[in-house]
Amino acid sequence: MLHSKTRWHSPAADPDQVRDLARSLSISPLLSSLLVTRGFTAPDEALLFMDGGTDDSYDPFLLKGMAQAVPRIRKALEEEEHILVYGDYDADGVSSTSLMIYLLRHMGASFDIYIPHRSNEGYGLHNHALDWAVQQGVTLVITVDTGISAVHQIAYASQLGIDVIVTDHHEPPGLLPEAFALINPKQHDCSYPFKGLAGVGVAYKLAQALLDGRVPEEWSEIVAIGTIADLMPLLDENRSLVRKGLASMRNSPFPGVRALLEVSGVTMSTVGAVNIAFGVAPRINASGRLDHAGRAVALLTTTDSVEAGQLAGELDLLNKERQMVVERIVAEASDKLAGQIGDGQPPDIIVLANQGWNVGVVGIVASKLLERYYRPVIILDIHPETGMCKGSARSIPGLDIYEALTSCSSLMDHYGGHPAAAGMSLHRDNLDAFAAALNEYAAGVLTPEDLIPVTAADGETEVADLTLQAALELERLAPFGMSNPLPKFIVRGAAVKETRTMGQDGKHLKLVLQQGRHTIEAVAFGKGALAELLPGGTRVDVLAELSVNEWNGSRKPQLMLQDLAVPEAQLLDLRGSTDAVKRAVRLKELLQPYSGSTPFTVAAVFQNSRQSPLSELNGMSLWTYDEDGGITALPHGQAEHNGSVSLLCLLDMPETPEQLDALLAAFPQADNIALLHALRDGRDRLQVPTRDHFKILYKLLASIAASAVPEREVLLRLSRQSSLGVRMLGRMLDVFEELDFIERTGGMITFVSAPAAKSLSASHHFVRLGQTAEMEQYFMDGSAHELESWMQARRQGVS
Template sequence: MIKSKYRWDLPELDESLVSKLERELQVSRLTAGVLAGRGWTSSEQTKAFLQTDAEQLHDPFVMKGMSDAVRRISDAVKHGERIRVYGDYDADGVTSTALMSRLLIELGASFDTYIPHRSREGYGLNVGAIDLAAEAGVRLLITVDNGISAVEQIAYAASRGIDVVVTDHHEPPDKLPEAVALVNPKQKDCPYPFKGLCGAGVVFKLAHAMLGRPIIEYTDLAAIGTIADLMPLTGENRVIARLGLEQMRRQPIVGIRALAKVCGIKPEDLTSGRIGFSLAPRLNAGGRLDHADSAVKLLQETEEEEAERMALGLDKLNSERQALVEQTVIEADEMWQTQCAAEGGADRKVIVLAKAGWNAGIAGLVASKLVERYYRPAVILASDEETGLCKGSARSIDGFDLYEALTDCADLMEHYGGHQAAAGMTISRENIDLLANRLHELAELRLTAEDWQPKRRADLSVKLSDLTLGAVDQLASLEPFGSGNPTPRVVLQEVRIRESRTMGKEDKHLRVTVEQSGQAMEVVAFGMGEKKEILSAGVVIDLLGELSINEWNGNRKVQMMFQDFRSRHLHVKDRRKEVDVWIELDRIVANLPSGLAIACSSLASFKEAHARFGHMGIAMSLYTDTNIDRFVADSETAAALEATDSVDQFGHWRHLILIGLPSSDQEVRILKRWLAPERGGESVTVFAELGSGSMATASFPAFPERKHFAEIFAMCRKRGAWLDSPDGFLQESAMATGWPLSSVRMMHEVFVELGFIAVAGASRKIVTEPPRRELEQSSRYRKAREYAEGLRISEMTTDELTRWLVACHAG
């Protein structure tokens, strides 16, 4: 059995619904299954989902505060008031700022933009920036992607003669700022039907309201903001993202074209995934390491040459950011390990780390890495020694609402904001331990044991025959993929590995060919090169992964990128023909350094194994649980055996190596105990005993077949009645058939148990009308067959041995 890394969340599909969608939408079972698993039951609604267009956008004036915002901005434009757009330094804030700038240019407004410096000013409105605005003659401040929590700052702006229009999408606090307009669909009494807009999405809706129609050419920046900020790609976000991707592919603005170029992507090949993993990190890089103004200017640029220069600058910053993240993760990991060792931190439910010199701009990325590594919420803070304040970010796991938890800790922080999965905060250095303790208590209270194992949701289980080119191509109709509408993930069940090989630099990646019912397919896993020994030829596994089309030299074929695997089967490797056992064992131990156990059928094998591998802590034993003093002369080897020969001390294993096979009933029983399913187990590798050649030659009596039972029973029927004695009828039957007396007695005992022979003391008599029963219904028969098979284990063929070992492991 191979256990999966993740909990696989696989919905139970209503096959009648799948068939209905398949028929009415004229799609493959694969696409219909994904739709059904995601809750699409109505064909009409599903058609609307598949055929997204601008008609599905909502009326922007339904959003609370929209009319007030339109009125105040229109007045400012009409009277030539100075407007300042106050943005944020992440990709959503950058696209929001650029999109608002585009709108104000179209309106003919007098304006400029301002984005706070991440490390010097932090997130959101600040008093210093408001003073700068007042000195510049600004009369109207429009926030984008921030402002909903800025109660004191907006009150201060009013005192300086500045009106504020807030456009935001973050969770509103209980007390709202007194701005001239608050535009945020998440306000408690806002009737707007879709709550999942990002900051750029809210600006897009404002542009719709200001200009009287949805501005399709504005969907490019709104789509980038939506995807980069991990907003759910459902409802109105799906419309915005889909229209925006079409816009970027067809008519990309100069800045997007330059950014795609440095990413090595053609604009026509842009997808939600390429935006999320290539474009967005570069737009974020300016705000993380320098200033986000550079990203805003890129998105506003109209000259190709200048845009390419700016894009190269962001690309360089992104490379620096990657190196800085890698180094900070190493430092954070060392700090966490030190805490675990010194304070029992391994039991802490939330990672909270702070250090002077860390860059607050990459704190969220570092937190994400630690969440991925340890699967627990993480808070990473950059400490300023002069002010005593720490600024940073947090990331969470499924089931732990980070914003809710931070709200319960609000008294400890100077400022915080965010949502369920991610947040940012400013906190005094002296409150960090208090925050860590309180978050730990909240996580213990709110999370169950199951929540601590990472989960991967799959859409449906498939067979290789389901994965045709047409079916996988059709999944593109569900795009764009992202948060809320993830790339379809499937479980491929019970496939056998035909071939496994590593690939890439330092053999880090794995390419496996699997087969099922005569069909074969390549599956690939990044970063799983070390799993080659586990995923070797012959293993029957389930795979969890995403489907794609691999195109090479004009050829197209279906491929799976798998992320996890499991097997309910014990993989048996018969190496009894191996010429040099120890060379092969050295290789196995080198490639499978953990979870190994070695069982030996002779003392010579044990001594050699102990000499080679004893220092590595590998469990080793003879097939015995008796006192071993009588087997061993020297005390050193005896002590080693004492530590390893107990069945109970053999513990849990992943890979069991058998050097030689049992040759007695007692040894067979011990091996069966080692093979018990509760001991775990992924594979068993069997070698012949040293010096015995390729296969053992011991001869044991074969177990009687059905015809032999029939022959003995015919003799019983003919005799009718007899006395049960070894030198009487039993001996005659043994001599007549050639079976040992013990085998004949066993067959008689089976007949008695099945009710074919009546017993009265030593007398035996055939039952005239015996019941109709099969031999397998006799426990005596089953036990005798199992015993006989065990005694001839070393004679078994590879198939027989595999079946026997797997049956023992199944329990």
């Protein structure tokens, strides 16, 4: 049994609405169901969402502040004022800055750009940057993707004689800066219909306003990068902008975009939102995280292909370095948290701070710890000299981290962000109070259900519905991203037809799943180790995305597994393992992440004669078979289990039916039973005894042991003269002794020449030999299904 890593939740679509929409638009029920569950029940709305419309852009002058900003910028152009574009260091800020460079170049402006250094300066508008701007002759600053919280800095700019136009999309604070113009669709009195624009989206609306709507089509590529990278909802106007950008990107005129796609391993002709999110965006972000974001801006705005290739290569190397830095900090942060909580549960909001944690990657670290513990996480770097802490937060759906930070704003020097992600700075003297205040706030907001990870699916379906045509149809819902995720489907009760691993060292898993006569391939990256837990015939539930696999000119549907479960208890057939102890430890490691919400418990059972390093079985409940037919728990290495365990490892098979019965009685419930015992050679195995076996043995004994002969010699001679092994022959001699056919004295055997007639069935040893041999045949030669059925019948007899 494997529990899914998260709870799967799928809405139930109204079957009448699904049927009606499918008929109206001539689409498959699968696509129709997706549209209905995503809120598109009317045919015209669904068609507009899939194919777009002629008027899918709003008037930029609906944005509050735009009417003031446009004439001020035109005045600056006419009077040849020097303009400063002030951006941010993340991918949205880089894209916004790059777009403004294209705009001001296009309009012939005199301008400079300024992006603060993430580690040395931190987020937002800074007074020292304004001082520098004055020295450069700047009289107008246009912020992009920043500025909405810069109350004091914009007041300082006014004292310097600089006008500031803010274009931003972050949550506005209670007190807004007195800028020349504030453009942010999230202002409470802004009438702009769509509030989900990225920073680059707001900059694009400014370009639309200044150019009377005649914005070069290729600029939408820059908008697409920033919008996808900043996890903005791919709905409404964003959907249109990203679609245009991706279409343009497939034949991009920008050397920088082409070079970025190449180093990211993305084929230009098929580039999609997922490629941008996982290939392009991390490399742009790496520039601001480990170096200076200006390098990424230079890449996106260069007209030189050679320079673009060089810059893209540099960003690719920075991204590799970033990955190594993240791995180190994740390990250190995990150790730090473990030291704080011991065996207890983590706090509702995890707050960790340390010196030497690169502030450029703490947001990624927070995301990874959130995935592991499913709690809001804040990771901060402490400056060794000033004691100032700069950090990033990532949150779960049940807690708005921006609101949580607002509740303790007095403890911070600065903060800002969204419900799901935020940044902040504070002094280390306030760290304890900060963590305490956040957790006090969380205690009043979070419920136990909020702390159980849930994965949203789009519905339950059958393998028969997951066709190539259905996979191709789903592309009409693209681009996929925030608020329009790649569709995920639940398939229940599919049988594993084939299991194999792929890639270097078998890192990835490939299954063939079957329902009825329909099959489909399923791939799970990084899950190759699960292959031994999913033999053919296993019934599984899967959560997966449907895609098209293209290979050698052929196309077929393929599932990309996101999660899986085996709902029934499993008998894992690993008989003949060369090292049963190591295999048990490995199984424990494999199964623990799939133990669900219940405590993960493991028991190992073995024969007293086993010479095993028990220390390797740390954390397991250890049991040995008794010679008198029971099983006994060892006093060390024990765990509470009340008869129910996640994994029961049989390092050795029971030698007698009584030992098996005791085992089944001690563990009436086990999610998984692993058979790890050795396989005996053929002649060393017991056979179900027959009368013919005993007739042959009787004749041989008459010729061998007419007078007293050492038992060892008898066994060896009998073994040479028959097809039976010494172990089987010894058990048969027990039967003969019980029936008084032989006499055993002092290790010697004497054949009784005229015994009283007795039936073999009257011998307890004969009956016991038959039962033991039957058990051994199942454990040695029976299929896993045969053994499981036999054990289940035996269990019912025991109970």
